[in-house]
Amino acid sequence: MNGTHRAHLSAITVAALSASSAVAGTATVSDGFEAVGRMEYTNERAHLGSTSLKSDPASDARKRGAANTFFTGVADGEVSLWFYDDMGGCSNNVSKSQVAFIQTGAGGASTAMLGVITNNSPCNYSRRVGTTYATTNIARSLGWHEYRFAWSGSSLTLSIDGQVAFNGGYPFLPDSISYGDVWAETVWTGIGAGWYDDVSIRLTTP
Numbered sequence: 201m202n203g204t205h206r207a208h209l210s211a212i213t214v215a216a217l218s219a220s221s222a223v224a225g226t227a228t229v230s231d232g233f234e235a236v237g238r239m240e241y242t243n244e245r246a247h248l249g250s251t252s253l254k255s256d257p258a259s260d261a262r263k264r265g266a267a268n269t270f271f272t273g274v275a276d277g278e279v280s281l282w283f284y285d286d287m288g289g290c291s292n293n294v295s296k297s298q299v300a301f302i303q304t305g306a307g308g309a310s311t312a313m314l315g316v317i318t319n320n321s322p323c324n325y326s327r328r329v330g331t332t333y334a335t336t337n338i339a340r341s342l343g344w345h346e347y348r349f350a351w352s353g354s355s356l357t358l359s360i361d362g363q364v365a366f367n368g369g370y371p372f373l374p375d376s377i378s379y380g381d382v383w384a385e386t387v388w389t390g391i392g393a394g395w396y397d398d399v400s401i402r403l404t405t406p
């Protein structure tokens with residue numbers, strides 16, 4: 201990981217969107233998106249192609265951080281990405297805080313998050329909507345899982361592998377997706393790794 205890569209937080213450039221139809225565009229992030237950012241390009245495993253992006257704070261503190269992708273804030277959209285869960289922190293004592301979230305600007309009230317936060321819940325997936333953290337009723341399991349963030353009008357649905365993790369009001373136009381181990385150790389402690397791959401962003405202009 202060289203200095204140039206560490207200076208970059210934007211991992212993905214979303215393709216230009218067409219305004220010519222009701223569906224403004226679909227940006228699919230294909231294999232190869234992983235090559236930039238503070239996280240690690242790895243061929244240990246992949247959901248799409250042969251590589252994924254690994255967040256591995258235990259191996260190198262510089263790998264604590266998130267990859268961010270920015271897009272146009274519109275009223276309807278959906279972001280999907282895949283997270284590999286090695287069950288760390290549930291099956292052993294290696295704490296993990298590996299999450300993905302959409303938000304508007306710097307977030308806060310608009311932050312909507314799914315992930316593994318073992319200090320919140322060791323064996324279920326956690327969520328955050330606004331500034332409130334909660335434990336979902338979705339049990340963690342080994343392997344790849346799809347996190348889906350879908351917003352329409354003023355509502356939001358979060359799901360994991362098609363199971364609803366949240367459905368409720370959301371009066372925001374998110375404009376980024378971020379993923380990784382994003383907190384300092386004093387917030388949500390965790391050193392366990394996470395793998396991210398196969399990010400899709402669909403934006404619809406009413």
Ligand SMILES: [Ca+2]
Nearest residue numbers: 231248249251
């Ligand atoms: Ca890949």
